[in-house]
Amino acid sequence: MKAFTMAAVLAATVALPSVGMATDLEVTHWWTSGGEAAAVAEFAKAFDATGNKWVDGAIAGSGDVARPIIISRILGGNPMGATQLNPGKDADDLIAAGLMQDLTELAAAEDWANMLRPASQLASCTVDGKVYCVPVNLHSAQWMWTNRKVFTDLGMEPPKNIDELIAAAPKLVEAGIQPLSMAQGWPVGLMVNDVLVAQAGVENFVKVYKDRDLAIAGGPEFGKIFETLANIRQYTPADKMVPQWNEAVGLVIQGKAAANIMGDWAGGEFAVANMVAGVDYDCLPGLGVTPVLNTGGDVFYFPKSSDPAVTEAQLKMASTLVTKEVQVAFNLKKGSLPMRADVDLSAANDCMKKGLEILDGSTAVFPNDIQMIDRDSLNQINDLFTEFMANPDMAAADAQAKFVSIIEAAPK
Amino acid sequence: MSNTSPSVVPSGAKPKPFITPQRVLVYTVLTICAVFFLFPLYIMIITSLKNIQEIQSGNIFIPTMTPTLDAWEKAWNSACTGLYCEGVKVGFWNSIKITVPSTIVSIIVASLTGYSMANWPFKFSEVFFTILLLSSFIPYVVMIYPLVIITRELGIYSTLPAVVLVHTIFGLPLLTLLFRNYFASLPQELFKAARVDGAGYWQIFFQVFAPMSVPIFTVAVILQVTGIWNDFLFGVIYAGPTNYPMTVQLNNIVNSAQGGKAYNVDMAATILTGLVPLAIYFFSGKYFVRGIAAGAVKG
């Protein structure tokens, strides 16, 4: 209440042109869990230190809930100062309508092109050569998490990849342990995509999603992967599914399940449970098959304002979010990788270090799906994958055919 | 009249002074249903009294041996909703500020409309009513953007009047139907008699119909208070950040995607957020007792 009413009072009394004075920027985002809020607090602290004020407008529940709210606020003529939004195709409409603040000058002045890595991330903020958003971190989704103790207790070697896990599955089931925990909804789609990219390789995966190569999508190699998924399906029946992804990770932590496939943010759950990577649990990038990572991440956009004081504060914020100290402080709390290579990450845990190695060294980094294909097609793919994994009557070949038709229909 | 207080006596079957098989049956059915309705509340309350370890390890049906009110304290005072850790109490007054005018305005507009439709039909009133009825089947979400534009053009976007207007709009179809049909079911002789006595539109409404319609006004209040108090989307979109209702905090506490889920705090926060509608149900309930006592109006 205090912060909101204070903001209201400030807005009411200082609504006069207040150039050079402290400006309040309302920031909408969907980071509301303990770790996320702690990370946001780092941003707020740094921005407040510039003499302005971060007014938090958290809306929990992912982009699906927040997007109509953000768009309404912009349409209604009362936009927030800054907002989290998925990079890529989501924001294209808003940019095309001229509703977003152009950050090109700032990006050029601070040399973001050389400062931030990987280049793909800044590229997804760039439309027609102009920069419209500031990337703040990197997340990757291709991780398999295993509880070592579950395997050693049964006298088994902890698996190093998804194939070994599948091989060990019957024995785990016999011992009353769920081989692979699974949450409803998008985690199913994430898992299927992870298996696809791990088995088919980055090159083929990108060809399908980005270049819409139907021959590969409908080809025998993808066909084999759909068969593998149909095999995995027997270990994730509907009555074993849990509602939330963190509950699925929780089953691995508690030793009720042997493994889970989830993004790097799952690492936070293990940390909260005081488990140590490499000792109590393993994190296997690219499901242990091929060490690949995608570069999803969070970005902030700044809706255009007619008030020059707001614009000034917006640019100040954009600049603050990518400074060295803020990047380190934020990302250590968020469990994600920083956007800059020139920062000290000695405090990072094992899994983060593994991620950094892949990021620095290889070609195994590929764009996030929303950077390759539109949200609408992604939703349809997700529907298909959840249905396929839940419906034992759906043949692998059927699922593959439907997958091909969605890819075919997706707008370029 | 033999009955000394006709206005507070239920209109049901004649009273039975002693235990009969029918009475036993009535109480048995009512109690069985009550158990079904209370069961989830029981689970919510015992869960809110557990600590998080007990929730993860224990059986959801078994109460804890070491109950604690920590979760309630936390939900009200210190649960984090983004950067601010002040619990659900933050939006309490905003929710009141939204709910009270929205409920009053929507019920006034709808009751008068229903009364007009039922007793003073005019040309095309039936067409309007048909559209209104169909409108109750529109999924709210598709109306969001048109309403943003409308409130923007009225110059009230992101203010309290905007959210009051939106709640009035979406309450209108069902409330109008509610009032229209209730007024239509009242004995029409009353209406005719009042007209013969020379009473006009407003007099009949306030002096004859409204006093006889307390139960239906109670139902309307229940419907509106619940809908508006629990609304999240319209509050966030139209009320503006300074007026965010309590459900924004509830949503942020409950829907946090990451971090171990604190079910005990979720449960406590939900019950706390629901207390206002609950209190209204409880205290407005006695108005249901009022029936139409024939002599009261005729005399």
Add this chain to the structure above:
Amino acid sequence: MDRPNPLFRNLNSKIASLPMMLIVMGVFVGGTLWTVLFSFTNIKILPIFTPKQWIDGFVGFANYKRLFNSDRWMSCPAITKIGQESWQFKCTGAMPNMITYAILAIIIMISLGFLLAVMMDQKIRLEGMFRTIYLYPFALSFIVTGHVWAWIMSPEYGLQSAMRQMGWESFSFGWIADRDMVMYAIVIAGIWQGTGFVMALMLAGLRGIDEDIWKAARVDGIPAWRTYIQIVLPMMKPVMVTTFVLVASGAVRIYDLVVALTDGGPGISSDVPSRYIYQNFSANLGQSLSASTVMLLSMAIVLIPWIRMEFGKKSQA
């Protein structure tokens, strides 16, 4: 004789109905027109409102074609039985799910609500307590109560495992994880949430019945149950109609309940039209608007003849 200007006939009534008329024309008709018109465009995330944009984005029936080709919306494969010619179809998808839910919810909620209201009307003790118990689910936000129902019905943590722990080994209740039964699980939670309000409406209707009716029935020696069925029930028809529309419109737009309880799962077997509309709303607005149009159109086809029958005759009287 001077005939007054017809515009001023029932003038007060017209003045009082003015806000309603403005809302109907400006919001409901206007908003619906926008919905229908722009369902023929390819708008994705940002809504548009101008004719020029409409022409630019026009895609004909593409959104509708996709909707009706989508298994998620509706698919009705024939069930082929070996050795016999089969004309049976089994429909799955959001539309059939909603219809199943609506039919069951309407029947069960109205009959149970009426039964409870009649019992509450028997001058019982503790009326206030019972009424609050039946009504309270209506007050609580379903984002959390949905969790509680998901727990209760979960085969792993819920009733099934509790019963088995208590020694009833063969007890089985796994509807929520069963593709064929999941809609019935949602019906249970829906009844829990909404029946109390139906009861309140019916109670208000019962209390609106003239005391004289009861006296007359008693004098004639008609037993109470027959009075309810033969005299009171027909008198309560307007309230019944209200209840029906209220429950039906809630059932047709069912959303929160499904999201909280199953989020459409297992797979997409408990998807409903509103969920389809909501999900597309923030990704493919044109698709969302076309789904909404189809929903509204189906309702209009069912309802308009009924409304004409039900309400049309009244105004002529």
